[in-house]
Amino acid sequence: MGEVQLRAVAKRFGAQTxxxxxxxxxADGEFLVLVGPSGCGKSTTLRMIAGLEEVSGGExxxxxxxxxxxxxxxxxxxxxxxxxxxxxxxxxxxxxGFGLQVARMPRAEIDRRVEEAAAIxxxxxxxxxxxxxxxxxxxxxxxxxxAMVRRPAVFLFDEPLSNLDAKLRNQVRTEIKKLxxxxxxxxxxxxxxxxxxxxxxxxVVVMRDGRIEQVGAPMEVYRHPANLFVGGFIGAPA
Ligand code: ADP
Ligand code: MG
Numbered sequence: 001m002g003e004v005q006l007r008a009v010a011k012r013f014g015a016q017t018x019x020x021x022x023x024x025x026x027a028d029g030e031f032l033v034l035v036g037p038s039g040c041g042k043s044t045t046l047r048m049i050a051g052l053e054e055v056s057g058g059e060x061x062x063x064x065x066x067x068x069x070x071x072x073x074x075x076x077x078x079x080x081x082x083x084x085x086x087x088x089x090x091x092x093x094x095x096x097g098f099g100l101q102v103a104r105m106p107r108a109e110i111d112r113r114v115e116e117a118a119a120i121x122x123x124x125x126x127x128x129x130x131x132x133x134x135x136x137x138x139x140x141x142x143x144x145x146x147a148m149v150r151r152p153a154v155f156l157f158d159e160p161l162s163n164l165d166a167k168l169r170n171q172v173r174t175e176i177k178k179l180x181x182x183x184x185x186x187x188x189x190x191x192x193x194x195x196x197x198x199x200x201x202x203x204v205v206v207m208r209d210g211r212i213e214q215v216g217a218p219m220e221v222y223r224h225p226a227n228l229f230v231g232g233f234i235g236a237p238a
Contacts, residue, residue, distance in 0.1 A: 001063050002076075002153035002186030003028045004049060009058035011044050011210075018044050019210045021058060026154075029184045035197035036207035037233070042190040043158055045207075049188060050079045050156050063153040078152040082159045084143030086131040092118075093127040096145045110149075117148040120182045121175055137168035141175055148179065155179075157189040161196065176200065194234055198222065206230050 004026040011019040019041045026032045034042045047053035049060060051072035060068045067075045086095045096117060097110040118124045121141045131139055140160060147155060160176070161169045177200060180187055191197055197204050198218040206213045206221065206229075214226040225231035 001028045003061075003063065004154055004186065004188060005059075005061040006045075006049070007059045007061075009045070009048060009060060010056045011041070011048060011053065012056040017210060019048070022212060024205065024212070024215075026186055026188055029186055031180050031187045031189065031200060031202045032205060033189045033191060033197040033201035033203075034205045034207060035191055035194060035201075035233075036213075038192055040207045041210040042192070042207055046079075046156050046158055046188060046190050049154075050077055051075050052079075076153040077156055078147035078150050078154075079156040079158065080143055080147050080160050082162045084140055084160075086139060086142055086146075088131050091128050091130055092123060092134070092142050092145075095131070095142055096149055099146065100149055113149040113151070114145070117145040120148070120179060121145050135168070136164050137171050140164065140168075140172050144175065144179060148183070152185075154186045154188065157187065159191055160189075161191075161193075173200065198234070204234075206233060208233075 006022055006024040008021040008023065009019065010017065010021045022045065034045060036042055044053060048055050051067065051070060055068060059066060063076055087098065090098065093114055096114045100110045100113065118127055121144060123141055123145060126134065126138060134142065161172055164172060173196065189200060201218055203215060204218055204221055205215050208229055214221055214230045221230065222234055225234060
């Protein structure tokens with residue numbers, strides 16, 4: 001079960017509060033998108049869920065366990081960033097399986113998981129290639145595959161499309177949607193792009209200045225914005 005709960009989770013950097021005490025519930029299997037303008041605290045919130053940033057207060061639960069003080073590796077999450085460094089000397093297969101190999105998983109099980117992820121992400125014909133022989137979109141899919149093979153309860157994405165051109169962005173966005181439909185896994189996804197948020201999300205969380213302005217299904221937020229900020233932000237052309 002991959003539910004995520006934030007209770008009064010806050011973040012201060014020095015005197016600046018960048019995330020005000022925040023409550024949030026992500027259901028098991030839900031695709032939740034945090035959306036809002038640059039600097040509103042989306043990445044900081046995601047990094048606190050991942051354990052890459054300590055909370056200044058509050059509690060985080062993942063899959064029924066309090067993880068507030070646990071290392072990222074013990075949180076049952078996998079994070080996909082916009083900068084998806086792959087090992088240049090390794091093949092796609094080796095890149096995807098490397099983390100499992102380090103964890104001493106048997107070869108046959110690694111191969112099984114890599115091949116399953118490759119099938120979902122349309123990477124099967126590319127397993128023997130090296131990163132230099134891949135397009136940007138293909139590399140981003142390998143980075144997703146590397147996260148998938150670990151079978152985390154929760155996937156965390158921070159602007160995974162922002163380094164891709166418009167065509168690739170559509171392609172990778174479709175792959176992310178497919179991944180969610182295939183695995184029915186919980187996803188918390190950060191973007192400043194309204195269109196991305198509206199097309200991917202089961203529910204969107206609209207943030208401004210470290211606070212949640214509104215949470216709801218995309219069409220609900222679009223039709224009934226809670227205030228002028230949300231109306232302007234969601235209604236504005238991308
Ligand atoms: P977003 O992802 O929505 O663009 P961030 O979470 O990256 O926003 O940043 C929120 C605010 O916190 C910004 O004002 C940013 O400058 C500040 N901030 C982020 N990381 C740090 C840090 N390590 N030290 C100080 N301030 C930071
Ligand atoms: Mg950010």
